[in-house]
Amino acid sequence: MDKRIVSARAVPRALLSVLILQLRFIVDKKVLMRGSHVIGEAAARAGCRFYAGYPITPQNELTEYMAESMDRLGDGTFIQAESELAAVNMIIGASMSGARAMTSSSSPGISLKQEGISFLAAQELPAVIVNTMRGGPGLGNIAPSQGDYFQATRGGGHGDYRTIVLAPASGQELADLTRTAFEYADSYRTPVLILGDGMMGQMMEPVVFPDPVDIHKLAPKPWILDGARGKRPSRIIRSLLLNPSTEEERNWKLMRKYEMISREITRAESYMTSDAHMVVVAYGTAARIAKGAVKRVREMGLKVGLLRPVTLWPFPEHNLKELSRYVKDFLVFEMSMGQMVEDVKISIEGRSDVHFYGRPGGIISTPDEVAKIINTIYHRRHLEED
Amino acid sequence: MVKKVFGRPKYLKDAPFHYCPGCGHSIIHRLVAEVLEELDIGDITIGVPPAGCAVLAYDYFDVDMGEAPHGRGAAVATGIKRTLPDRIVFSYQGDGDIAAIGTAETIHAANRGENITVIFVNNGCYGMTGGQMAPTTLLGQASTTTPGGRNAARDAAPIDLSEMLAIAHGSVYIERTAVTSPKTIRGTKRAIAKAFKTQMANRGFSLVEILSPCPVNWKMSPVDAVKWIDSAMTKTFPLKVIKDEVGKL
Ligand SMILES: Cc1ncc(C[n+]2csc(CCOP(=O)(O)OP(=O)(O)O)c2C)c(N)n1
Ligand code: SF4
């Protein structure tokens, strides 16, 4: 029952697993891996030692990878839960007791996790949740989609809270942002959502992984539940605050935290925007398609750029505000009926025209298709101005 | 010389219970705290309170406590125990919490043989939300959602979750007790102690179901409520050891 004895036994095993990861890293610095596996490997290297999930296509490869990697590490826990609900609640428990914990699913399963995500936010617990989006609503289909933007960025669950949402657009970014997700989760004590889609999960790309962290060297968490052991007063992690003024104070406290997060982590990639008359705004897989489209129209001499939000919440409002000083037209391109377009409009506050193009239901547009839309809008503007 | 023969157990805070007069939760809290002290495990214990009348259990138990969403106690406890296998982890759940909304989490935690202890307080109703029918409400018993008495055709018959859990592969100790008399209270304490000892011995899933009075929602005096458990409730939910694969500890 003595903590020192137990951790002394756990150390050699943990060290060994870190060493194995290190070795693999030296041998093959660059590896070709599918997106789902990249997240899994990056999570293990980020010190994730607790994973619970429930099968759903198109993200089963991630769950399967975690099953293998938690076993390989020796000091990790993998649970194939009875439901997404159970999985997210297991994450709550693991996080309460100090583990870097992750769960993953695809759209319908993420809906089931929302109560738990709201609890994670209220109880200020770190956790990483991966949503590999598929077509919806309902069961929809298993094709890549971006229909869960509202759910991801508007809270998703009940109550006044925010979730950090990261939107990787390449294999390398999956690796990097997975690491970042665990770091943000711990430092802000908040759930972090990685929002990808089926395309991203299946894509094979070369990746260089960051070094594995030594979980024994992570910053201590002086708030976890690990038994008072006569050394400190007992602790409570709760979300219920029956007194409205106490609940109000908690909400303001969360709000101040969210403001700090907005100041510190908002991130976007700008591509050929400095001289642009028109800017396409897209994230994730849609941003890759949009980049292809921008390259094509640039070849034709059109001054078009791309703004790719990397954090969907906090949203890169400021970047858009700056661009709207000289960009006349924004084209929001999404693999949905148009959700992020609302955030773009809010950011631009009517200074420029905001257009939308999107295909819902799991349809993947081609760069040529998007280039055509860009062309039309671009030339209409130039005709008007001539 | 004054010798203290009765006092507050070490692992109960010095806070007055908010429970109604005659409520079983107060007695059960005390029994759990006494067991934690007698087994000398309170310092390494993490408790998981439910959504239900015992939601404020963290204001009473002086051990680390992490709140679970309604019904998810077994899943939250699983996450804690798997992360810190050398700590003692218990969830404290009502009949609505465990046998309606949390059925799946509970059965699967039992089936996986999670090495946790569950305190299951069966008061035959949803106490906290004002006395609606619970999965355990007896046939004929009135509640705010079964005003004419629970009717099997309309409302289904009561569910015996403990028996269901006994079928689960990884459950090793399940007993149903009551808190209606000094004798049954002593029996409950013995069962709670055995459940925690089961966990200390790493044997697997242990659960004690406790028939507990809710005089307010039953619209009875505390004395009548206790009598009603003995005369009526135990007919549907007989007091017994439902599963014991651990034997003497
Ligand atoms: C998801 C969700 N649904 C409903 C509730 C409301 N609720 C709180 S406690 C409770 C029932 C409590 O009954 P029981 O578990 O039997 O505990 P008791 O109060 O009788 O001890 C309900 C329905 C909730 N908190 N969360
Ligand atoms: S409503 Fe019933 S269960 Fe709840 S505190 Fe009162 S007597 Fe106890």
Ligand SMILES: [Mg+2]
């Ligand atoms: Mg009840």
